[in-house]
Amino acid sequence: MSSRTEKVIVITLAAVSLFSAFGMRFAFWGDEAGTFEIISESWHGFWRWFVEGEPHPPLYFALLKIWAIIFGKSEIALRMPSVLFYPLVVYLTWLLSRKIGLSQTGRLFAVGIVALHPSLWIHFRMARYYSMTTFLFLYNTILLFEVMEKGKWRWVVYGICLALLFWTNFPAYIVVPLHFFIIILRDRKRVGMWVVCNALALISAALPLLFLIKTTISYGEDAMPSIISLLMSLLYGVYSFLIGEARYPWQVATAIGLIAAIFLAIRGMVMRPKDSLVLFVGPVIVSLSIISLVFQKLGFIYINARLSFLFPMVAIGMAFGTERLRKGFLMIIMVMIGVGYIWGISGVITGKDYHNAVYVMPWKEIVNETKLLGVEAGICRDWGAIHYIKQKMDGYLMRDYMYRDLPDGKIAFISRSGAFKMLGWNENVYKELETGRGKPVAKLEYIKENPIVLCLKKQFLKYDFPDYITTVYIFPEIEVNNVSRVSR
Incomplete structure (x- = not known):
């Protein structure tokens, strides 16, 4: 040649x-x-x-x-x-x-x-x-x-x-x-x-x-x-x-x-x-x-x-x-x-590779339906949230993982850097999170300005995720008192 x-x-x-x-x-x-x-x-x-x-x-x-x-x-x-x-x-x-x-x-x-x-x-x-x-x-x-x-x-x-x-x-x-x-x-x-x-x-x-x-x-x-x-x-x-x-x-x-x-x-x-x-x-x-x-x-x-x-x-x-x-x-x-x-x-x-892990539409639909401050519907395997969850979480400050403005002015995110502290997570929780789709197994506490509770909700699993996804994690439902926007 x-x-x-x-x-x-x-x-x-x-x-x-x-x-x-x-x-x-x-x-x-x-x-x-x-x-x-x-x-x-x-x-x-x-x-x-x-x-x-x-x-x-x-x-x-x-x-x-x-x-x-x-x-x-x-x-x-x-x-x-x-x-x-x-x-x-x-x-x-x-x-x-x-x-x-x-x-x-x-x-x-x-x-x-x-x-x-x-x-x-x-x-x-x-x-x-x-x-x-x-x-x-x-x-x-x-x-x-x-x-x-x-x-x-x-x-x-x-x-x-x-x-x-x-x-x-x-x-x-x-x-x-x-x-x-x-x-x-x-x-x-x-x-x-x-x-x-x-x-x-x-x-x-x-x-x-x-x-x-x-x-x-x-x-x-x-x-x-x-x-x-x-x-x-x-x-x-x-x-x-x-x-x-x-x-x-x-x-x-x-x-x-x-x-x-x-x-x-x-x-x-x-x-x-x-x-x-x-x-x-x-x-x-x-x-x-x-x-x-x-x-x-x-x-x-x-x-x-x-x-x-x-x-x-x-x-x-x-x-x-x-x-x-x-x-x-x-x-x-x-x-x-x-x-x-x-x-x-x-x-x-x-699109059938599991790296397409974040779906925007479910956030918007969930936010509009439940009138929450923000949620993320995340599909993941060994990356991201599950990677951090598997570590020893007591006193662990999660780094920021998501932040996006939604059309209605709300915010979707997983934790803000230095703002959320993991509380009460242990090995049993990790196992339950891996195997129990959407069970309310954990709480996060916002320690910077306002108290916020985050949990997993079974109801979010009504969305039809593709069959090739083996595990679905929904993070999180956010309940806020008189807070319309969380700033850094």
């Missing part, structure tokens, strides 16, 4: 990734609702979010706030920057594959995996920092190869881009040990300059990092995971990456694809042990362990979204296994993996 044909295929796959935009027509997921609230603040209130404990760096949110001032704050407008980063991620995956010397077959395989992966179709359409982080992560890695080859002023660009990455996503600190492995393997003479660039970039990102440490300490020691939970998170992350986080009847098909993908990964380690083990697999595993120990606020689903910037690396690692593989056998492998991907993408396009 000529290089021109290869470029046409890469550009086509990059364009195909834009079809992830089909998912923009669905309502915000829970974390996207958090993005909406952050950028809806005044600039003073915006920066206060990060001083008071928002566990993410501010760069993405600041850029999105400026974008929203120009283009508005609709679901489509806020998601558009993330979608536009996706084809750039696909193209950079191809460039990085060339830098490390992958064969043409391997390069196209890696690009195809990244362009068509159902998980990325979910994460990279969200009004979150995931696709921007992936773009910066890949660009920084390509820059590292450039500076090792040509040096000079490129070190300055590399250092600046590192700082931007650190100001975008805390787990992206994984880039430090990963790039250390690369430079030790490829060009040890430049280690000194690399250390200087990383030190300056880390110093520049010290402020948001200090705020994160402060927040983690305030959450308590329960934030630290056990070794078993770390291993489970890592294994689940690999599993979820390979099958696209599908939870549908076609799990058998995707399990077959998982076997095929594991085969490629193992074969890649045999074919290019130095590259796959030292350049990718080793650093990624070590970095995942370190980052999970330091910044554990990652549940099973979170670890996939927040660490989605590693997906192209995993795809390239799998692509090592395609080298010198018989064409017929390679086609069988690609079909095995592709079956699960097709089903996964169909779920993303039709």
Whole structure:
């Protein structure tokens, strides 16, 4: 295949990734609702979010706030920057594959995996920092190869881009040990300059990092995971990456694809042990362990979204296994993996992926029918509310999870940052909440200005939620005395 044909295929796959935009027509997921609230603040209130404990760096949110001032704050407008980063991620995956010397077959395989992966179709359409982080992560890695080859002023660009990455996503600190492995393997003479660039970039990102440490300490020691939970998170992350986080009847098909993908990964380690083990697999595993120990606020689903910037690396690692593989056998492998991907993408396009977790209409209907201050109808599994509920909640201050103006001037939200304190929640309550749809099992107390009681109501379950949702949580009914609006 000529290089021109290869470029046409890469550009086509990059364009195909834009079809992830089909998912923009669905309502915000829970974390996207958090993005909406952050950028809806005044600039003073915006920066206060990060001083008071928002566990993410501010760069993405600041850029999105400026974008929203120009283009508005609709679901489509806020998601558009993330979608536009996706084809750039696909193209950079191809460039990085060339830098490390992958064969043409391997390069196209890696690009195809990244362009068509159902998980990325979910994460990279969200009004979150995931696709921007992936773009910066890949660009920084390509820059590292450039500076090792040509040096000079490129070190300055590399250092600046590192700082931007650190100001975008805390787990992206994984880039430090990963790039250390690369430079030790490829060009040890430049280690000194690399250390200087990383030190300056880390110093520049010290402020948001200090705020994160402060927040983690305030959450308590329960934030630290056990070794078993770390291993489970890592294994689940690999599993979820390979099958696209599908939870549908076609799990058998995707399990077959998982076997095929594991085969490629193992074969890649045999074919290019130095590259796959030292350049990718080793650093990624070590970095995942370190980052999970330091910044554990990652549940099973979170670890996939927040660490989605590693997906192209995993795809390239799998692509090592395609080298010198018989064409017929390679086609069988690609079909095995592709079956699960097709089903996964169909779920993303039709809305039958469980990340479409927040439905706007039920809030409005419930508010109008019951004349409450506000409610949220949330559909979730391991993310969001259930993630926090499973922690030790006594004295735990929930971070903000939802805030949205409704047409009648009311407000829908889950807790305000620092405003709600969990009372009387224990392990029995968690179990009941997980298994007892809508039972009134818990109370929250508003401790800032006005007393507010929140509970779960069975009556809200009259709405027909899709069959593919296994658990429905309704948060909350809010009873207020002479309060028409709760302010921050």
